[in-house]
Amino acid sequence: MNAQEKQGQQVRSIRSRDFSWPFWLAVPLYPYGKRRTLRHEVIKDTIWTFDQLQGILYTVVPIRMTVVKLEAGGLLVYAPVAPTTECIRLVKELEAKHGDVKYIILPTASGLEHKVFVGPFARRFPNAQVFVAPNQWSFPLNLPLSWLGFPSRRTRVLPADSTKAPFANEFDYEILDIDLGRGSFGEVALFHKRSRTLLVTDTVLSVPEDPPAIVQLDPYPLLFHARDNAFDATEDSEASRRKGWQRISLFAVYFRPSAMEMIGLRQAFRDALKASNWSRKAYFGLFPFRWKDNWKQSFDALRGGGRLFVAPILQTLILSQAPRQVLDWADKVALWDFQRIIPCHFDSPVEAGPRQFRQAFAFLEHRLFEHGNQPLPEEDFEFLRELEEELIRRGIASPAKEKV
Template sequence: MAAAISVLLPKSTTLIDLLKQPTSNFLSGCPLQTFSLNFKPPSSTCKSPSLVVSASSAGKTSTTTSAGGSTLYFNFTGFPFPLGPFLNRPTIRTEAVKDCIWLFEQEQALGFSSVSTNIRMTVIKLKSGGLWVHAPIAPTKECIQLVKELGAPVEYIVLPTFAYEHKIFVGPFSRKFPQAQIYVAPRQWSWPLNLPLEFFGIFRAKTLEHEDLSTPWAAEIEQKVLSSPEVGIGPYVEVAFYHKRSKTLLVTDAVIFVPNQPPECISNESLLASAKNGLAVKILSKGKEVPQEPVVDNKINRQKGWERMVLQILFLGPSNLLEPKASFSQMSQKLIVSPIVKTLVFSKVPEKVRDWIDSIARDWRFTRIIPAHFAAPVNANRSDFIAAFAFLDDLLGERYVTRPSLQLLFTSIMGKAASYFPPDDMKTLSSLDQFLVSVGAVKKTVSGRKQP
C-alpha cells in the first residue's frame, strides 16, 4: 500500500510468510510445501542518460515481463491488515534510463479489501558494472529472472525506510543474492513488538547515514536522511538518494504522482472488485441511491475501480466513492505529498521536513523523480519538489524561511494551489488525526528544528 498507511498503522512483525520448500533458504518465497524457520545468516557502467519521460507523467522506454517465470509468492503478513496479493505477484520491468535505471513493479493490496496500488523497486547500474537495488520487492522467480536478465551482479541492496511494506522483502530478496551488501535506513522499528532486523531475515546490515561520503557508491549516488522525532508510536525515517549522472531523485513515500490510468501491474480483477458498489461505496455515497447491477469488464469500470482505489489510499474515507471522478481529477497528474503522510507525519514535524527538502533542492539538480508508489519516473525538478511541500509555509510562517533561490520561493507560493486537497475528502482524515492526538497516539506538533 501507499506507505502513508504504514506510517499510521505499522505492519505486524509476525512472519507468517515463512513458508518454503524444505531445501530452500529462509523467506525464499518458493512454492508452498512446508514450514521452516532458519535464522542462519547468508554466506558471505552507466551510459549518458537521456530524458525518457513525458511532460507530466511517467515515461517508458521498454516494458518487459519474463516468460515462464513463476509469480507465486506466499505472503500473509501485516498488522492490523495483511499485505496482499497473498499468492500471485506478477512483476513488470521498465527501463527508465537506457542501460542505466530499471523499475520493477508489483501489485500490493491492503489485506482483504479491494484497494491496491503498485510497489516499486529501482535498480541502478553502477560504473563498476554492478547493480544497486533500492527498496526490494517480493523475490518471485519471475522477478529474480528479470533482475538476472540485466546481466550484472547485485552488489548493494538498500532499504530506504522503516516501513514494513518495504522491509518485509529485504530479507528474502537478499537470500537470492548472498554476495550483496545490505544497507538500511537508521532507527528501524516495528510494532506491536520492536524486534531486531534479524527477525525479518536481514543480517549484517549497515546503517545509512546522512550525507555519508564513505559509502561505496558515494561518487555516483548521494543520500540525505530524514529522521524525525517520534510523531506517534515511532519516528518517521526516509532516505532520499540522488543519482548524479542521470539527475534522478529517488524517494520512498515523500512525494507521489498519481497517474490517470492504473499501473500495468494492477490486475483487472482488482480494478473490477473496486468498481463494485460494496459497503464502502454505500457509506460514502452522500445518501444517494447505490445501484447493485453486475460490474462488466470494460474500460469504464476498470477506470472507476482505479479512481476509487486512489481516493481510499489517499484519504482513507473520501467524501464520495459512488462518483469518484471529480475528486480523483484534483489529485492526479501532479506531484503531491500524500494527504495521509502530510496530515499524520509531515505536519507534525514541519521544521525537520523543511530542513530535509530544502537541502535536497539546494544540493541536487534533478530532472526526474522516482517514488516507490504510483507513477515513475516523474518529469519534475527542484521547483516542482518544493511546490509539493508548500503546505509547510502555512505551518512555519515567516519564522523559518530558508529558500535556496527566489525562483523556488515563487514556485512554492504558486504551489499552494497544487497542494490543495478537497475539504470534503479531508474530513475523515482530519477527524482521525484529531482523535489520535486526543488519545495520545499521535502528537499534535513535534519540534524538529536543529538548534544553532
C-alpha cells in the first residue's frame, strides 16, 4: 500500500468514526452503529433541521431534529437525534455563531426512538436545560429517565401552562397526552412565533414523491425495494430510487398495504437459493413479498399531492382511543398563525397552515374531507384493523374509550 492509499484509508476511518453510534443496541434499528447526519437551513440564521435515518427491513425513513435560534442568543433543540461526532460538530458550528444550546425538548412520552438519544445528547451540552413531555414511560421495561442517561438535576417536565416555560416569550406549545391504560401517547406541538413555524413529532406528516437526501446517501435500501422479485439486481438510477422510495413509504405507514402480498416461506427460500450475489447481500436473498400492479396508485393516494395527514398506525391504534381529546388539541394548535410545519419524519418543511393541519384530523369526526384532500383508501387499513383486533383480543390494547 502506497502513501496515498494509506492516507485515503485513514480519512475513511476518521469519517467512519464520525458516523459511529455505539449505543444502537438500545434501539436496534437500521442503520445500527453508523448514522450519517445532514443539516439543512430552513430559515436563514433561524431554523435548521438535522436528518438521520431509521428503519427495519431496509424500510428507511428520516428521523429529524430541529434547532431554533433564540432572539436573546442561544439555541433550542427539539427532538434530538443520535449525538454522533458528525452531528455534534454540526451543532457546535451553530453554537459558535449563535450561542450555546440552552434548551433541549423531548416532545413525546412513549417514542423510544426519540427518547433514547436525549440523555447522550444532553451530556454533550452540560449547560442546557432538558424539558420532557409529561407521563414518560417505556416498553418493554418502564425505566426511569435517569437510567436512560437523562441528567436528573437538569431535567424537568414541561409545565402544563406554556406561559410558565422559560422560553414562553418566543414559543407557544400544546401538549397532547392520551392515557392508553398501559402507558400514554404524548405529543408536544411547539410553535415558534417569530418564524411562524410549527414543530411536531409523530402526529402529522407528508410524503415526498422523491427520496429525501438523507435516504440517498446509501441507495441500497431504495434499490432493494425497487425490485420486483428475489432475482432482480436493480440498476442504480433516478427512476429506481424513486420507485424504491415510494414502496418504502407504503410499507412504512401501512406495514402491509393492500398493494403488497406475502409469498410463502418455502417459495421465498427457494428463490433465495437462486438469487444473485447482489440480492443475497440482504437477508441471505430472502424477499418474501411481491407488489401488485396497482402499487403506484396506492402511493399516489397516500401522497395526495403532498397533503398533510395522520399516519395510519396512529389513526387506527392510538388517536381513535380519545377522539374528542385529540380534536380539542388540534383545535388549539390550529389557532396559531403558522405557515410551515416541520415533522420529525418524512418530508420537511411542509408548507401548510392551520386549516391543513386541522383537516388532517377530519377522520376522527367521520365527516367529509375538503375537496382535493380525500381520506386514505380503506383497503390499505385492512392489516392494521386486523392487528388492532388481535391486540384487543390479547388484552394488549383496549377498545376506544370515547366517541366524538
